[in-house]
Amino acid sequence: MNSRPFSSTILAAILCIQLFQLTVYGSDASNKLYIVYLGEKRHNDPKLVTASHYEMLTPIFGSKEEAGNSIVYSYKHGFSGFATMLNESQAQILSEMPDVISVTPNSKFTAHTTRSWDFLGLDYNSKDNGLLQKANYGEDIIIGVIDSGIWPESESFDATGYGPAPKRWRGICETGASFGASNCSNKIIGARWYAKDMSSSDLKGEYLSPRDDNGHGTHTASTAAGKAFIF
Numbered sequence: 001m002n003s004r005p006f007s008s009t010i011l012a013a014i015l016c017i018q019l020f021q022l023t024v025y026g027s028d029a030s031n032k033l034y035i036v037y038l039g040e041k042r043h044n045d046p047k048l049v050t051a052s053h054y055e056m057l058t059p060i061f062g063s064k065e066e067a068g069n070s071i072v073y074s075y076k077h078g079f080s081g082f083a084t085m086l087n088e089s090q091a092q093i094l095s096e097m098p099d100v101i102s103v104t105p106n107s108k109f110t111a112h113t114t115r116s117w118d119f120l121g122l123d124y125n126s127k128d129n130g131l132l133q134k135a136n137y138g139e140d141i142i143i144g145v146i147d148s149g150i151w152p153e154s155e156s157f158d159a160t161g162y163g164p165a166p167k168r169w170r171g172i173c174e175t176g177a178s179f180g181a182s183n184c185s186n187k188i189i190g191a192r193w194y195a196k197d198m199s200s201s202d203l204k205g206e207y208l209s210p211r212d213d214n215g216h217g218t219h220t221a222s223t224a225a226g227k228a229f230i231f
């Protein structure tokens, strides 16, 4: 059920969310933090992107130094933009500049939930009428996960009580380093790994097998199809 793919391509999604609002910064308390979005970056060198931000603000502040002091964050990798302390008229001037796509006052965000089941209104605790029961505990469902591999010894993948895989299953259990045929079971019904075209430095520290070195694939696979511990 699990493949061992591209260790170097696991995406760490880094969400830069400003969870708080800076209301006082610099000398003028009437200044507020604005997010200035400039779209695609025009330079590959992050230093040049930041320099262009300073340049853009210099006429508004009258000096490069003051412009620099007003910038709180400079966004220079995925896109071009910056967060800066401005008063209303400065924000207005900036928003009218041809290279500026938007100037938005900073706002406060809070996490919706850290409990997805509750957030979705799912009653996972009820033995008789809960979601898991309605879904027949996932009976006969095969879930494939493309990720960093799997750790078969994890209790989440305990096969106790499981019958054989559904007849329609055509997969295989590919073995390799620290991953023998016994690592597949009636729970982990198949596993493959893919490492062709990877350099030895890409593969450093990795098992040449479906075994999970960094834990990411084990986490996602057990989230999707792990044993329920809640009863």
Ligand SMILES: *[C@@H]1O[C@H](CO)[C@@H](O)[C@H](O)[C@H]1NC(C)=O
Residues within 6 Å of the ligand: 030, 087, 088, 089, 090
């Ligand atoms: C914003 O700051 C500039 C420069 O200090 C000043 O000239 C302007 O009057 C200020 N505008 C507001 C609305 O405070």
Ligand SMILES: *[C@@H]1O[C@H](CO)[C@@H](O)[C@H](O)[C@H]1NC(C)=O
Residues within 6 Å of the ligand: 152, 153, 178, 179, 180, 181, 182, 183
């Ligand atoms: C998985 O395979 C390895 C290598 O053959 C073995 O040492 C380990 O005990 C196996 N684990 C399970 C849960 O079967």
